[in-house]
Amino acid sequence: MRADNSEYRDMSFWNNKENEQYLHESVEALRRYSDNEDGNSAFAAFLSSDAFQGEEAEAAQEAVEGKRRELRKLQEAARSAADCMAEIETAFLERMPEKRNAVISEEVLNELCKEFTKDAEEYRESADAVSDTAEFLNNVLSSYGSFTVPHAERVYDAFDELCGWRDAGNRCIIKKTQKRLQDFLEFAEDIYKKYDPDSLLDMAESNEPVMGNTSQGSREISMAVSDAYTDQGEKEYTDWLRVIFDIEIPDESVALGAISLE
């Protein structure tokens, strides 16, 4: 799991408002694509049409059937990616006691933790010197008065509550935030793994040859063959293809980038 990698942890970042908007828009686009039946209808109409007959038509129908299967796989992948993103979109507010506009940067949290720890150590050096001086004065000059010994214990506690420099550990605010963020990112990654849109898209996009049964027996018809036929096909056929290729396809690489949580 990437969240186990310390380098990845240092880069963890979540801007809920922006991510929510992006995930929401992506889900909408993916749903539009996956629910769009125009392409399937066009394919079905072509495949059931008697207007285009003969050996070339048969081969073209095999190729179109392949295209239809490819479109369905892509739509399934888009549907899965949309479900995955929708689940991640709602997971943040369900799992993090955070505001909708929350921004959490692991880098900033680490930086603040280091700064507070350094300040706490420096402060303790000075406070120790002050209390040592006061105690010494009480021992040596007791006949000339009493001397207030400043106690910085509450300052140390306050530092501890912020950065856990002594023993607060995950009870401190910054470490608690870091842990919550990591837990959430691991949870989001589990959601991502459950849907595995990468594999679905890889499978859908793989240019596997389409097996077809024609009058000439079982033979492979690659998409290139269908392209050759489109050049000489009738206008009706090219129109159908145009309908299919005009379908809006979201940029999968961008959408997947969003849910990779990087």
Added chain:
Amino acid sequence: MAASDILASYIEEDTMDISTNAGRAKHLEHLNSLLIMIKKAQDILTEEKERMDRIRTDNINKDLTRDGQWTGNYEEQAEDGRENLIAQMKSVDGDVETLLLETEAAANKIRQEIESCQKAMMGVESSEG
């Protein structure tokens, strides 16, 4: 070296015998060394106070959001934690200021004792003369 060790090195031994002029002279040396020690203690306290003030100021001015890179409920909790930290630091600072005033009060008492001791020595000298 601990502050107390540094301060201890300034103190001259006291004979605790002020019945003779020699004893008083030794006692005066001791009292003067206490004044020097107190001055050194004030220097230490002032220096450490300045350092603690600087850390407090740095923490007052610290941008916890880092230009909006951390916002939300946790960041607001951290703001509350920072406010508590500053309040506790101010409380310690108040104690250090009180301590500085107390050192000055002690120094004044020692000065008075030095004066009395000197007068006593002068009185003895005049009666001897």
